[in-house]
Amino acid sequence: MKRYDAIIIGAGHNGLTNAAYLAKAGLDVLVVEKNDYIGGAAVSRELHEGWTYSNCSYVCSLMRQAIHRDLDLSRHGLILVPYLGSVNYDDVGNTLIAYNSEEAAYLELKRHSKHDADSMFRFQADLTRYARLIRKTLLRTPPDPTSFRRRDIHELLFLAKQFWSLGEKEIYEYVRFFTLSAVDFLEDYFENELIKQSKASSGIIGTALGVYSPGSSYILLHHVMGDVDGSIGAWGLARGGMGAISKAIASAFQSFGGEIRTNAGVEQILVEGNKVVGVALENGDEIRARVVVSNLDAKRTFTQIMDEKDLPPGIYDKAKNFKIRGSSGKVNIALSALPKFSNVPDNAYVNRGGLELTGSLETMERAYDCWKRGRFSDDPYVEGVIPSAWDPTVAPPGKHWMSNFIQYCPAELADGPWTEEKRNLFGQTVVDKIARYCPGFKDLIVHMEVRTPHEIEEEIGLTEGNIFQGELTIDQLFFNRPFPGYAQYRMPLKHMYMCGSSTHPGGGVSSACGANAAREILIDLKRPNSVPVDDFYDE
Amino acid sequence: MTSTMSDYDFSSERPKPSHFQQRQDELNIHDAWSSWNGYKFAEYFYDVEFEYFCVRNTCGTYDICPMQKYHITGADAEKMLDRMVTRDVTKIRTNRASYVVWCNDEGRLIDDGTIFKLGDDHFILNCGSPCSAWLDKSAFGFHDITIDDKTDDVAAMALQGPTSCAVLKSMGLENIESAKPFSINFFDFQNARLMVSRTGFTGDLGYELWIDHNLAIPLWDAVYKAGHDLGIHPYGDQATNMLRLEAGFIMPGYEFNEALKTVHFEHDQTPFELNLGWLVDFKKPHFNGRRALFDEKKRGPRYTLTKLDIEGNKPAEGSFLYSNKRCTEEIGYVTSGMWSPAAKANIALAMIETKYLEGEIWSEIYYEKELRQYSKVARCTIKHEPFWSPARTRATPAADF
Numbered sequence: 001m002k003r004y005d006a007i008i009i010g011a012g013h014n015g016l017t018n019a020a021y022l023a024k025a026g027l028d029v030l031v032v033e034k035n036d037y038i039g040g041a042a043v044s045r046e047l048h049e050g051w052t053y054s055n056c057s058y059v060c061s062l063m064r065q066a067i068h069r070d071l072d073l074s075r076h077g078l079i080l081v082p083y084l085g086s087v088n089y090d091d092v093g094n095t096l097i098a099y100n101s102e103e104a105a106y107l108e109l110k111r112h113s114k115h116d117a118d119s120m121f122r123f124q125a126d127l128t129r130y131a132r133l134i135r136k137t138l139l140r141t142p143p144d145p146t147s148f149r150r151r152d153i154h155e156l157l158f159l160a161k162q163f164w165s166l167g168e169k170e171i172y173e174y175v176r177f178f179t180l181s182a183v184d185f186l187e188d189y190f191e192n193e194l195i196k197q198s199k200a201s202s203g204i205i206g207t208a209l210g211v212y213s214p215g216s217s218y219i220l221l222h223h224v225m226g227d228v229d230g231s232i233g234a235w236g237l238a239r240g241g242m243g244a245i246s247k248a249i250a251s252a253f254q255s256f257g258g259e260i261r262t263n264a265g266v267e268q269i270l271v272e273g274n275k276v277v278g279v280a281l282e283n284g285d286e287i288r289a290r291v292v293v294s295n296l297d298a299k300r301t302f303t304q305i306m307d308e309k310d311l312p313p314g315i316y317d318k319a320k321n322f323k324i325r326g327s328s329g330k331v332n333i334a335l336s337a338l339p340k341f342s343n344v345p346d347n348a349y350v351n352r353g354g355l356e357l358t359g360s361l362e363t364m365e366r367a368y369d370c371w372k373r374g375r376f377s378d379d380p381y382v383e384g385v386i387p388s389a390w391d392p393t394v395a396p397p398g399k400h401w402m403s404n405f406i407q408y409c410p411a412e413l414a415d416g417p418w419t420e421e422k423r424n425l426f427g428q429t430v431v432d433k434i435a436r437y438c439p440g441f442k443d444l445i446v447h448m449e450v451r452t453p454h455e456i457e458e459e460i461g462l463t464e465g466n467i468f469q470g471e472l473t474i475d476q477l478f479f480n481r482p483f484p485g486y487a488q489y490r491m492p493l494k495h496m497y498m499c500g501s502s503t504h505p506g507g508g509v510s511s512a513c514g515a516n517a518a519r520e521i522l523i524d525l526k527r528p529n530s531v532p533v534d535d536f537y538d539e
Numbered sequence: 540m541t542s543t544m545s546d547y548d549f550s551s552e553r554p555k556p557s558h559f560q561q562r563q564d565e566l567n568i569h570d571a572w573s574s575w576n577g578y579k580f581a582e583y584f585y586d587v588e589f590e591y592f593c594v595r596n597t598c599g600t601y602d603i604c605p606m607q608k609y610h611i612t613g614a615d616a617e618k619m620l621d622r623m624v625t626r627d628v629t630k631i632r633t634n635r636a637s638y639v640v641w642c643n644d645e646g647r648l649i650d651d652g653t654i655f656k657l658g659d660d661h662f663i664l665n666c667g668s669p670c671s672a673w674l675d676k677s678a679f680g681f682h683d684i685t686i687d688d689k690t691d692d693v694a695a696m697a698l699q700g701p702t703s704c705a706v707l708k709s710m711g712l713e714n715i716e717s718a719k720p721f722s723i724n725f726f727d728f729q730n731a732r733l734m735v736s737r738t739g740f741t742g743d744l745g746y747e748l749w750i751d752h753n754l755a756i757p758l759w760d761a762v763y764k765a766g767h768d769l770g771i772h773p774y775g776d777q778a779t780n781m782l783r784l785e786a787g788f789i790m791p792g793y794e795f796n797e798a799l800k801t802v803h804f805e806h807d808q809t810p811f812e813l814n815l816g817w818l819v820d821f822k823k824p825h826f827n828g829r830r831a832l833f834d835e836k837k838r839g840p841r842y843t844l845t846k847l848d849i850e851g852n853k854p855a856e857g858s859f860l861y862s863n864k865r866c867t868e869e870i871g872y873v874t875s876g877m878w879s880p881a882a883k884a885n886i887a888l889a890m891i892e893t894k895y896l897e898g899e900i901w902s903e904i905y906y907e908k909e910l911r912q913y914s915k916v917a918r919c920t921i922k923h924e925p926f927w928s929p930a931r932t933r934a935t936p937a938a939d940f
Contacts, residue, residue: 065852065883068883069883069884073883074881074882074883074884074927079595079596079881080880080883081592081595081596082588082592082880084586084589100586100589101569101586228880229588229878229880229883230852230878231588239596348772349585390596390597390770391596392596392597392701392702392705392769392770392939392940393940397705397709397768397769398768535850535851535852
């Protein structure tokens with residue numbers, strides 16, 4: 001029977017990226033995927049004729065341009081279109097518009113607070129400084145701080161050098177930054193509530209933390225450190241939906257001779273002695289390979305498709321206790337026309353980016369309280385975006401669809417398991433909230449896809465539907481991700497690796513996890529490196 | 540004093556309004572204007588990158604009223620044009636457009652443009668700069684020929700991008716999707732003749748629309764009504780420069796210096812240097828610059844315009860090129876450079892001494908960071924295909940998006 005060089009479990013964007021780099025280095029690579037479609041959480045599916053949703057992830061900013069460029073993803077059909085015109089809505093009818101033009105943006109801030117308009121310059125400069133440093137680590141393997149290997153020492157020195165170049169004051173600021181809450185961080189700059197909440201909302205997305213919880217300040221940074229074509233903090237849409245990213249990477253992978261098998265869920269990772277030797281599929285097939293790479297999250301990998309007996313003591317517990325709490329839902333709504341929102345100018349530029357129904361800091365914190373008590377938020381933070389306002393390929397002309405990301409929605413409810421009725425109620429809550437800002441919204445609805453963490457786990461396989469494959473708190477970041485001692489993509493058994501967002505640098509559709517893992521695998525297999533250096537931020 | 544100033548309206552110095560000015564004024568909310576051939580012309584309308592992406596993702600319109608439009612008619616029209624340009628004009632079929640260049644006696648490029656053949660004795664020459672004097676000179680010896688400058692009488696716009704065909708379909712232009720690249724088609728528009736050519740300067744699916752100037756605003760309104768749900772947006776000079784560079788198209792003032800305006804010896808270019816040798820047809824009878832070009836072809840051009848992919852992301856605008864990393868041997872210069880958002884690459888067009896094309900190419904790039912100047916040396920890789928060239932550009936029938 002054929003033995004592959006590598007099997008990758010899961011055709012999400014990181015799995016495909018990993019596979020593409022291994023195949024590019026000349027290896028014989030197979031990707032197995034449980035669904036009959038590829039993409040994992042970077043997926044676009046037509047559930048209602050004429051409308052293509054980005055069912056899970058919906059916007060893009062962290063995608064490593066070095067990878068996009070190196071794999072020539074544009075030629076494989078990927079085009080990322082930056083969006084603009086985001087609006088923040090509070091509870092009492094005020095709106096804050098993020099204009100692309102610096103002058104217009106300043107005047108809009110000044111309308112709310114002269115102090116904050118001026119303070120925004122310092123805020124942006126500080127944030128850019130933090131972002132620049134973190135971004136340099138994205139396409140690098142985290143060093144092991146306890147190791148004395150040359151490579152680890154080299155990486156540690158690289159980091160130290162980056163830190164020192166910031167100056168003494170910034171080193172203190174940095175440490176504060178990782179432990180602060182989003183609101184505490186923002187208090188230093190802003191006085192206006194709407195301006196504060198417009199920034200604080202980034203600190204809770206996908207995370208079981210509130211805007212006042214320590215650690216949410218890093219999540220905020222994680223959401224603003226990306227860029228589109230060098231414009232830091234910008235977000236973009238993939239033409240054709242997020243699935244276009246996975247499809248382009250898959251196409252690049254196949255151009256290197258790679259093979260993808262769908263409807264091929266893995267039952268078990270096969271272990272002989274202390275070595276991983278292949279996978280057993282749900283249909284009973286066994287496939288062997290020199291290395292096995294799991295693109296599933298850390299918890300699922302070690303507790304679902306591995307036998308406890310095969311694992312060294314401790315790792316199972318680490319996986320079981322891996323913080324991967326589900327906290328978000330997704331409601332995709334097909335619309336018969338472009339919805340018109342209250343209190344914003346009706347033109348072709350405004351409301352085309354994020355529609356941020358942030359309410360107030362208090363509203364967001366109360367929404368978190370619901371989650372803590374095992375309920376979905378009755379007045380949630382909704383981040384909407386209308387991809388069809390940009391993308392002609394995802395809805396018929398004149399028709400639209402709105403992607404809504406909902407914070408918070410628990411994976412497990414206090415009053416028993418998720419049911420269809422409860423899910424519908426969750427969807428209704430979201431629609432009611434949107435309709436408060438958009439009279440007539442309900443009349444436009446053609447079709448809805450409501451996804452709680454339960455559906456996301458069932459369909460995509462993300463434990464608890466956690467969008468980052470594990471929370472982005474400092475205990476689970478960098479050389480602690482997924483577990484201390486296992487941050488270099490090699491897992492405790494020989495020939496086994498991980499390449500999903502459970503590994504450094506975490507979630508956000510960056511392709512970096514998959515590429516970093518490929519670099520490590522190629523070192524072990526004594527193959528020349530095929531992964532590019534992120535040369536974008538070295539100047 | 541102030542009254543004497545205000546009495547005078549400076550009309551002789553102000554840029555002329557374009558035939559579409561009324562609508563463009565409404566949409567150019569940042570008042571970002573420059574001028575082209577004396578016409579008021581938008582640098583951009585809302586945001587350069589936004590407009591650029593409209594053309595790559597939906598569609599955009601570009602004002603080509605300032606482009607020069609010469610109607611050349613008469614029994615000698617074809618012969619005259621055939622003697623003037625380097626391409627074989629007799630091969631152009633009726634209702635077809637053709638990209639052409641023309642040269643002086645030394646084979647140096649005067650300008651490029653398009654020839655539209657509307658009939659055996661009716662041609663249109665469209666080009667960026669005025670060239671009445673050269674046309675008159677080129678008509679020397681021909682008698683049955685009329686050259687008519689229609690620039691001010693025709694309103695024209697480019698409609699470019701993946702949804703451009705869908706916009707025209709929605710406007711009611713029947714069967715437009717089956718129009719082939721470089722075809723010219725006619726439609727009735729408010730009892731006048733609307734000419735639509737499948738041509739453009741963006742490397743994407745696109746068309747150019749031509750109509751009597753009195754119908755400029757009605758045409759604009761009809762196009763924008765049809766494009767409302769198809770992402771239509773005007774784009775200006777800056778986005779155009781990005782789009783054409785990705786397509787690998789040359790631009791006067793960047794890749795070539797018009798020969799008739801060139802002071803310094805050989806600071807103009809030949810078609811072979813510009814990698815446009817495919818436009819030079821030695822099989823046809825004598826044409827302007829033939830002997831010089833024939834010699835150059837045998838000899839090989841001193842420079843060759845080359846597409847470069849440059850490492851890093853710093854645009855190589857104005858860079859010198861070298862044959863080694865230490866930058867000791869200069870071999871050429873970058874003519875246009877930018878970060879390409881669609882190709883996700885640091886792209887450039889460059890004039891490189893032909894004999895160095897086989898070796899390494901390094902670019903010394905200068906850039907500024909918060910008032911301080913930096914430089915870096917980056918490796919360049921030659922690309923033989925345009926940086927952006929989707930299949931939809933050439934596909935017939937044209938797709939809806």
